[in-house]
Amino acid sequence: MRDSDFQVNGTLIWYYYICKRQVWLMAHALVPDQDDENIRQGRDIQEFRYPRDQKEISLGHVKIDMMRSEKGQLVIGEIKKSSRFLTSATRQVQFYLWQFEQMGIEARAELFIPEERKRFEVTLDEEARQELHAAEKEITDIAHQPSPPPAEKINWCKSCAYAEFCWA
Numbered sequence: 001m002r003d004s005d006f007q008v009n010g011t012l013i014w015y016y017y018i019c020k021r022q023v024w025l026m027a028h029a030l031v032p033d034q035d036d037e038n039i040r041q042g043r044d045i046q047e048f049r050y051p052r053d054q055k056e057i058s059l060g061h062v063k064i065d066m067m068r069s070e071k072g073q074l075v076i077g078e079i080k081k082s083s084r085f086l087t088s089a090t091r092q093v094q095f096y097l098w099q100f101e102q103m104g105i106e107a108r109a110e111l112f113i114p115e116e117r118k119r120f121e122v123t124l125d126e127e128a129r130q131e132l133h134a135a136e137k138e139i140t141d142i143a144h145q146p147s148p149p150p151a152e153k154i155n156w157c158k159s160c161a162y163a164e165f166c167w168a
């Protein structure tokens with residue numbers, strides 16, 4: 001993989017806190033089964049909830065589920081299916097805030113879990129910046145390895161679209 005081919009994004013941050021093997025598979029564009037039940041449900045949730053907010057927005061390599069302006073302030077939103085991986089989801093949203101900050105854009109962020117009727121405010125502090133800086137470096141190292149880290153059985157494997165690839 002050439003350096004120019006690779007850029008850490010929010011999706012990789014999300015997977016980094018769940019499964020490092022998945023980071024490698026995503027980074028190498030091994031696309032999971034799009035008919036997988038969990039991927040379909042995720043798409044449906046994003047398409048049919050919060051219709052007044054703008055849907056997926058791209059700013060450079062940053063892709064945001066929702067973006068709106070509230071009292072003159074930019075508000076970005078990320079939608080998740082459940083609160084099962086709240087740390088991972090929080091880091092992903094903090095990564096977006098950090099990317100915006102580096103572009104000189106001030107924003108606040110929210111994490112939505114429509115199925116559970118939950119909404120969390122996400123903020124960025126110095127601890128999060130340092131954590132994300134370290135994560136970004138490790139993700140880059142993982143992506144440049146010649147082969148994926150070995151599969152390790154975790155709870156997420158049951159819902160993972162790569163399960164057949166890892167465990168067939």
Ligand code: SF4
Pocket residue numbers: 019020021022025151152153154156157160161162163164166167
């Ligand atoms: S099936 Fe399990 S080990 Fe394989 S990528 Fe998914 S979470 Fe990781």
